[in-house]
Amino acid sequence: MSLHIVVCIKPVPDPDHYDRVTIAPDTKRIVREGIPTVINAVDKCALEKALQLRAQYGGKVTVITMSLPSADTNLREALAMGADEGILLTDRAFAGADTLATSYTLAKAISQLGDADLVMLGAESADGATGQVPSQLGEWLKMPHLWNVFSIEDVEEKKYRIKTKYENGYKEWEGTLPLVLGVSRELAKPRHIGAMGIIKAKNKPITVLGKNDICGIEDEYIGLSGSPTQAGEIRTPEMGRSGHKLEGTTEEIGIQILEKIRAGGITI
Amino acid sequence: MKKIWVYAEEVQGEISKVTLELLSKAKELAKAFSHEVEIGAVLLTKGIGEMTETLEAYGAEVVYAGEDDRLEAYCHTTYAPVLARLIKKEDPDIFLFGATQIGSELAPTVAAIVKTGVAAHCVDLRIGDDGLLISEVPAFGGKIIGEILIPKCRPQMASIKPGTFIATESCVKCSVVKKIDLTGLEDADKRLIPLKTCVTKSEAKPIDEAEIVIAGGYGLCCSENWSRLQELAELLGGAAGSTRPCLDEGWADNEQTMIGTSGKSIRPKVYMGFGISGATHHICGMKDSGLVISINKDKNANIFGVSDYYAVSDVNEILPILIDLVRSSKATAAEKGEKECH
Numbered sequence A: 001m002s003l004h005i006v007v008c009i010k011p012v013p014d015p016d017h018y019d020r021v022t023i024a025p026d027t028k029r030i031v032r033e034g035i036p037t038v039i040n041a042v043d044k045c046a047l048e049k050a051l052q053l054r055a056q057y058g059g060k061v062t063v064i065t066m067s068l069p070s071a072d073t074n075l076r077e078a079l080a081m082g083a084d085e086g087i088l089l090t091d092r093a094f095a096g097a098d099t100l101a102t103s104y105t106l107a108k109a110i111s112q113l114g115d116a117d118l119v120m121l122g123a124e125s126a127d128g129a130t131g132q133v134p135s136q137l138g139e140w141l142k143m144p145h146l147w148n149v150f151s152i153e154d155v156e157e158k159k160y161r162i163k164t165k166y167e168n169g170y171k172e173w174e175g176t177l178p179l180v181l182g183v184s185r186e187l188a189k190p191r192h193i194g195a196m197g198i199i200k201a202k203n204k205p206i207t208v209l210g211k212n213d214i215c216g217i218e219d220e221y222i223g224l225s226g227s228p229t230q231a232g233e234i235r236t237p238e239m240g241r242s243g244h245k246l247e248g249t250t251e252e253i254g255i256q257i258l259e260k261i262r263a264g265g266i267t268i
Numbered sequence B: 001m002k003k004i005w006v007y008a009e010e011v012q013g014e015i016s017k018v019t020l021e022l023l024s025k026a027k028e029l030a031k032a033f034s035h036e037v038e039i040g041a042v043l044l045t046k047g048i049g050e051m052t053e054t055l056e057a058y059g060a061e062v063v064y065a066g067e068d069d070r071l072e073a074y075c076h077t078t079y080a081p082v083l084a085r086l087i088k089k090e091d092p093d094i095f096l097f098g099a100t101q102i103g104s105e106l107a108p109t110v111a112a113i114v115k116t117g118v119a120a121h122c123v124d125l126r127i128g129d130d131g132l133l134i135s136e137v138p139a140f141g142g143k144i145i146g147e148i149l150i151p152k153c154r155p156q157m158a159s160i161k162p163g164t165f166i167a168t169e170s171c172v173k174c175s176v177v178k179k180i181d182l183t184g185l186e187d188a189d190k191r192l193i194p195l196k197t198c199v200t201k202s203e204a205k206p207i208d209e210a211e212i213v214i215a216g217g218y219g220l221c222c223s224e225n226w227s228r229l230q231e232l233a234e235l236l237g238g239a240a241g242s243t244r245p246c247l248d249e250g251w252a253d254n255e256q257t258m259i260g261t262s263g264k265s266i267r268p269k270v271y272m273g274f275g276i277s278g279a280t281h282h283i284c285g286m287k288d289s290g291l292v293i294s295i296n297k298d299k300n301a302n303i304f305g306v307s308d309y310y311a312v313s314d315v316n317e318i319l320p321i322l323i324d325l326v327r328s329s330k331a332t333a334a335e336k337g338e339k340e341c342h
């Protein structure tokens, strides 16, 4: 048996710097200047698991992203990790897509590949963090899907026992390929990229596809106009508080803290 | 008539708390309309039992109920098509889901079938002047709040994290139960089968129910300090909460203790943070707490800016002292109590 696994990766502004994100007072647009773009961290966990499955069964791992042309760099990184091929969906017509339009576009491109057995995504992206693309991609592809997967074990050929997170526990499923899985961080720890990986990645193919390169894609469902959700105003939430500093020896601070806790309505 | 619906999630034979929170919010949203509004709850289950009464008590006027053995275990392949058909038949304006594990999968799945939008993980909802639902969603770990509108498609869907709204019982109107048409259930995709659900009963008090939450971060440095933190929380009758690194390190072992965008949103009377830097991902989940006290050894820690009181101190020193202080304070109180009894 061999598997063709497609992994969806999303370039996002590095979450370590989100305290630097602001809104420009004049244009009212989000300012993320100087924040580097990285592969959404959990997408690498999906890719890692895909590479492990390929090692086990043989086959091929394709990474795909819908993004700006600059996402070429992020795809190259995924190839350096070990993916075989990259696909970059980029077109002005795709801009402004919400989760429904994003998942539609990804689905159309994945269908065009024709032979995907397993589609893996991160459960959630760091910036928008809707966590909706995996389930919606599954619907467009007419494949069963699961969200927040943290364990995948094979039962027999093309049949898997899968665990998803659940409040205070987990759910267990039996899924037959093809499947779409939105995975959580616990599934696999991404490998480090070695020098060999980077060298090999240079010769791996990245295919760039625009709207006209994707078979049967309908304008009605792509980009801003194909998105049922529209963004309204944005603001930075007011979270600041007065911030009184407690001074003194550790003991004195402790006593003050206890007073404050009581004043806050807790009986000690 | 406008219809505002809430998906009624069942957890072990009972209606989940977030469902009641959403019904309460739905009642509030309904006030924005001058004409009549139907508040509906949609329940898919093996057995309705007493659940209708609970939904009614929190304001559901119509309970759309689908009862069938095949709905015993949740699976989107059975649940989502039923909901999509119901939507097509009844044409609700607004449909709210709890952003639980199930809700976070089911809402976008249903939306993809009926081709509408979902505002994910909303922190607030309101009705605009034009009668459209305005959902506020966090982005960039909560640093930015954006409004989401769904102008053209129906229903306007939204998922909301548990703990975002407050559940309030309403003066009970009698609700009507309408049976959901379940034809088509037999055609469900068989490629995915739910096997079992495992739930671990935790002894610890859930952080979203505690009046005081003592939270620890990476600055705790070791599992001993996490144990101390738990001890302090217990002494104060509260719960121990954590940041993500604290879980990653394995000091905290229950994911339900995590506070923030990918964890829980809490609003206790008192929140205390020990060795927490104050990343937006974390703050997003605790900012609605009554009183915020934080301890960090870095005098420039971000969390100080979102605290009512703070101390620049080492957790290794202050945690044992606080434990001693609370212990002796409780001992004195107990002694006093005893004397008064005699």
Ligand SMILES: Cc1cc2nc3c(=O)[nH]c(=O)nc-3n(C[C@H](O)[C@H](O)[C@H](O)COP(=O)(O)OP(=O)(O)OC[C@H]3O[C@@H](n4cnc5c(N)ncnc54)[C@H](O)[C@@H]3O)c2cc1C
Binding pocket: A015, A016, A125, A126, B216, B217, B218, B219, B220, B221, B242, B243, B244, B245, B246, B258, B259, B260, B261, B262, B263, B264, B274, B275, B276, B277, B278, B279, B280, B281, B282, B285, B295, B296, B297, B298, B301, B313, B314, B315, B316
């Ligand atoms: C998509 C995404 C989602 C996330 N979701 C969440 C979430 O829901 N919840 C969450 O918490 N995080 C979340 N995170 C992680 C988040 O971005 C931060 O990394 C995390 O909140 C930082 O935790 P911390 O404050 O414990 O650790 P750090 O940022 O490492 O801070 C440790 C602090 O401890 C202090 N310290 C060290 N030693 C001592 C000592 N001896 N005494 C006193 N103070 C000391 C240090 O000065 C420092 O300020 C998420 C990240 C991503 C990318």
Ligand SMILES: Nc1ncnc2c1ncn2[C@@H]1O[C@H](COP(=O)(O)O)[C@@H](O)[C@H]1O
Binding pocket: A008, A009, A010, A040, A042, A043, A064, A065, A066, A067, A099, A102, A106, A120, A121, A122, A123, A124, A125, A126, A128, A129, A130, A131, A132, A133, A134
């Ligand atoms: N534009 C995109 N291109 C490729 N994959 C994406 C894109 N957007 C989202 N994804 C995938 O879907 C997952 C969940 O994203 P989201 O639903 O936006 O939180 C991400 O972790 C990615 O794996």
